[in-house]
Amino acid sequence: MSSGAEPARGSGGGWTRRRFVGALAGAVAVTTVPAPVAPRPDPAVASTTPTAPPAPTVGSSPSPAHRTGPRPLFLGTYTSVDGGGTGIGLATYDPTTGRITAAGTITGVDDPSYLALHPDGRTLYAVNEREEGGVTAVRLPKNKVLGTRGTGGAAPCHLSVHPSGRWLLSANYGSGSVAVHPIDASGALGERTDLVTHSSPAPGPGQQGPHAHQFITSPDGGHVLAVDLGTDTVYTYRLDRSKGTLTEVSQAHTRPGAGPRHLTFHPGGRHAYLANEVDNTVAVCAYDPATGRLTPGEAQSTGTGAGTSYPAQILVTSNGAYAYLANRGHNSLTRYAIEADGARLRLLDTVPVGGDFPRQIAFSPDGRLLFAANQKSSTVSVFHVDDKSGDLRSAGDPFASPVAVCALPL
Numbered sequence: 001m002s003s004g005a006e007p008a009r010g011s012g013g014g015w016t017r018r019r020f021v022g023a024l025a026g027a028v029a030v031t032t033v034p035a036p037v038a039p040r041p042d043p044a045v046a047s048t049t050p051t052a053p054p055a056p057t058v059g060s061s062p063s064p065a066h067r068t069g070p071r072p073l074f075l076g077t078y079t080s081v082d083g084g085g086t087g088i089g090l091a092t093y094d095p096t097t098g099r100i101t102a103a104g105t106i107t108g109v110d111d112p113s114y115l116a117l118h119p120d121g122r123t124l125y126a127v128n129e130r131e132e133g134g135v136t137a138v139r140l141p142k143n144k145v146l147g148t149r150g151t152g153g154a155a156p157c158h159l160s161v162h163p164s165g166r167w168l169l170s171a172n173y174g175s176g177s178v179a180v181h182p183i184d185a186s187g188a189l190g191e192r193t194d195l196v197t198h199s200s201p202a203p204g205p206g207q208q209g210p211h212a213h214q215f216i217t218s219p220d221g222g223h224v225l226a227v228d229l230g231t232d233t234v235y236t237y238r239l240d241r242s243k244g245t246l247t248e249v250s251q252a253h254t255r256p257g258a259g260p261r262h263l264t265f266h267p268g269g270r271h272a273y274l275a276n277e278v279d280n281t282v283a284v285c286a287y288d289p290a291t292g293r294l295t296p297g298e299a300q301s302t303g304t305g306a307g308t309s310y311p312a313q314i315l316v317t318s319n320g321a322y323a324y325l326a327n328r329g330h331n332s333l334t335r336y337a338i339e340a341d342g343a344r345l346r347l348l349d350t351v352p353v354g355g356d357f358p359r360q361i362a363f364s365p366d367g368r369l370l371f372a373a374n375q376k377s378s379t380v381s382v383f384h385v386d387d388k389s390g391d392l393r394s395a396g397d398p399f400a401s402p403v404a405v406c407a408l409p410l
Helices: 017-024
Strands: 071-076 088-093 100-106 115-117 123-128 134-139 144-150 156-161 167-172 177-182 194-197 212-217 224-228 233-240 245-253 260-265 271-276 281-288 293-301 311-316 322-327 332-339 344-352 358-363 369-374 379-385 392-394 406-409
Touching (some): 071 369, 115 156, 123 156, 134 156, 156 212, 167 224, 177 212, 177 233, 177 245, 212 260, 245 293, 260 311, 271 293, 281 311, 281 344, 311 358, 322 358, 332 358, 358 406, 369 406
Antiparallel strands (some): 071 088, 071 406, 088 100, 134 144, 212 224, 233 245, 260 271, 271 281, 281 293, 311 322, 322 332, 332 344, 369 379, 379 392
């Protein structure tokens, strides 16, 4: 079965293609604005309040450069697979040493494989990567589950919060669609305001349908972009900020069979970097803020040799000097120097990740630490990031976390 194969279905949470690949491959604070639509209780999903200990207080912390003492770390997992977790993992980390300490679990959240924080730092959001997909809101710091809303599609794998704090954007991998939900003043989610399925162009080589993998807002805030692995396309939409509806304005096509998975913008806002899962490449993209048009450049090496290594996610340092790519098959992080004001990537080296199948990577808010969630080894690796050279240095032994697929440090 190729990396770009159609999801393997199952009842309940099931084994989606994303999980199957994991088993196969190795044998900024913004003022909250109330949403225009207040959420109504979802009778199909009851809100529950977990008994886990509260995480350290968030939402009123000092600037990243002055943070001291333990910081919160939230961990995504699958709850419906053998060896998986029982909800959203809670931990803390030392911002100086990178050492992680377990702190409990937020229960009552099914298959929370990807996590995102509201701009005000007071609400956490998780996808529910199941056949009948959902998104769940959790109020911090008491970790109260506010409820779940359906995404209208299967196996949602990514979500993000619009910078206004009013809208939650989610990507349904299994059904190739993107959804929008309103966020009210409490952080809770309202009924879905839009759902768009990627019906054109036709699926790429080896694909049976569209597979939306990411849904984010451009740095200028004027557009939202959806990366679709199945159609080899990045779709740009304009979001109506009063109604929460989407209007497509452009499409960017990769070379056939690339399988685009994850897009990250350069701080300058004129370039972005696209990780292509299926053909094991990255591409520098030009971006026009006025029109929202993205233009992918030539495919470049990941430094991992022949064959696919399932590139997962790419990060860019806040100063725009370096980029890091997680390679799941190669179990490494590729380091690039960013040149020409963001227009060029220069491959430097690859660094062993110290775990198996790095599914997701994230910086600490100050950019001094990099966290890698290693799905198959059920660990989280931590690295110190040198802001001058971009070098990565291991912070010690990886932290054990059941089927770790996402690590979100605050």
